[in-house]
Amino acid sequence: MSGLDQTDLAILRILAADATRSAAEIGRSVGIGQSAAWRRIRKLRESGILAGRRVVVDNAALGFGVTVFLGVRLAAKGRTSLDEFERAVTAIPEVQTVQHVLGQFDYRLRIIARDISDFERILRRRIMTLPGVGQVEANVMLSEERLPGPLGALG
Amino acid sequence: MSGLDQTDLAILRILAADATRSAAEIGRSVGIGQSAAWRRIRKLRESGILAGRRVVVDNAALGFGVTVFLGVRLAAKGRTSLDEFERAVTAIPEVQTVQHVLGQFDYRLRIIARDISDFERILRRRIMTLPGVGQVEANVMLSEERLPGPLGALG
DNA sequence: GTTGAAACTCACGGTCC
DNA sequence: GGACCGTGAGTTTCAAC
Numbered sequence: 001m002s003g004l005d006q007t008d009l010a011i012l013r014i015l016a017a018d019a020t021r022s023a024a025e026i027g028r029s030v031g032i033g034q035s036a037a038w039r040r041i042r043k044l045r046e047s048g049i050l051a052g053r054r055v056v057v058d059n060a061a062l063g064f065g066v067t068v069f070l071g072v073r074l075a076a077k078g079r080t081s082l083d084e085f086e087r088a089v090t091a092i093p094e095v096q097t098v099q100h101v102l103g104q105f106d107y108r109l110r111i112i113a114r115d116i117s118d119f120e121r122i123l124r125r126r127i128m129t130l131p132g133v134g135q136v137e138a139n140v141m142l143s144e145e146r147l148p149g150p151l152g153a154l155g
Numbered sequence: 156m157s158g159l160d161q162t163d164l165a166i167l168r169i170l171a172a173d174a175t176r177s178a179a180e181i182g183r184s185v186g187i188g189q190s191a192a193w194r195r196i197r198k199l200r201e202s203g204i205l206a207g208r209r210v211v212v213d214n215a216a217l218g219f220g221v222t223v224f225l226g227v228r229l230a231a232k233g234r235t236s237l238d239e240f241e242r243a244v245t246a247i248p249e250v251q252t253v254q255h256v257l258g259q260f261d262y263r264l265r266i267i268a269r270d271i272s273d274f275e276r277i278l279r280r281r282i283m284t285l286p287g288v289g290q291v292e293a294n295v296m297l298s299e300e301r302l303p304g305p306l307g308a309l310g
Numbered sequence: 311g312t313t314g315a316a317a318c319t320c321a322c323g324g325t326c327c
Numbered sequence: 328g329g330a331c332c333g334t335g336a337g338t339t340t341c342a343a344c
Contacts, residue, residue: 015210016212019174019207019208019209020208022337023338024338032311032312033312033313034313034314034338035313035315035339036312036313047216048216049213050210050211051212051216052210053173053208054171054172055171055206055208056205056207056209057167057171057205057206057305058204058205059304059305061202061203062159062204062306064305069254069263090302093305093308094305094308095302096302096304097300097304099224099296099299100296100297100298100299101294101297102294102295103292103293103294103295105294108224112305138258139226139254139256139258139259139260140257140258141255141256142255142256143254143255144254145241145245145252145253146251146252147245147250147251148248149212149214149249149250150214150217150219150248150249151217153219153248153249153267154217177319177320177321178320178321178322179319187329188329188330190322190323190329190331190332191328193321194328194329197322
């Protein structure tokens with residue numbers, strides 16, 4: 001029970017699609033005034049539902065054209081080995097995301113490389129030398145599509 | 156060969172962490188004026204490196220506390236079966252990201268659910284009934300950490 | 311809950327060094 | 328490249344309904 005009405009959901013959908021829209025414009029789209037729209041946006045921010053704004057950086061435009069997803073299974077699991085692995089993996093600059101997961105693997109990593117041979121270097125020198133690394137599985141990304149997600153499932 | 160200097164990289168790092176910072180504020184942080192900082196930001200936008208602004212929506216605050224990563228292998232692969240699968244999977248509201256990948260799986264999905272039993276419903280009713288689905292592997296996310304990525308690897 | 315209007319800040323452009 | 332200075336637009340707050 002988040003206490004959100006249809007207007008709040010409509011505002012969230014608009015902002016999720018394009019964060020540059022102004023409060024006045026959003027208000028017009030959902031049928032309320034600029035001030036009312038702004039207050040709702042502030043409330044969404046204060047409630048933690050809107051958890052910040054980020055720019056989208058095009059890694060390919062920066063010369064990093066290869067994205068690889070890596071499933072990592074640790075050889076030995078323990079409290080210390082998880083901490084140790086996380087500390088070491090977050091220090092690798094090519095690692096963009098670290099996800100601690102449950103299932104066949106213990107961690108999922110999103111890795112950015114300039115090209116495939118650059119990725120091989122990262123895998124051999126950086127990843128395979130991490131403390132406690134066991135089985136590793138790689139998937140090279142061809143394309144990615146983001147969808148509205150839960151905002152589409154609500155209302 | 157992007158023609159970026161240290162100041163551009165510093166601006167990118169600041170914006171990647173928090174897109175609400177103003178040009179004047181950023182300029183102060185990197186040692187240039189408001190107008191110069193703004194001109195650099197516009198250039199980064201025009202060159203495609205800054206590819207948009209997004210709000211971060213906290214799914215847990217919306218009542219969707221479970222995130223699952225799903226590797227999907229298609230039973231039969233062909234141009235039509237890829238198109239057909241993508242069309243069907245993007246229509247599922249709980250699917251937040253669709254990644255076409257190369258490797259053990261053909262697709263990686265990021266799925267948002269209210270809880271584990273909600274995820275089971277999505278898996279049985281929505282995912283397993285998709286056209287051409289073969290092997291499926293799930294990983295439940297415990298925690299996620301985003302890192303600077305390539306911005307940390309440059310300069 | 312709403313509107314309307316202040317005051318302030320910012321984005322954006324022009325101009326000159 | 329850089330700083331400096333306008334202008335119009337957007338944000339944020341406040342008073343009133």
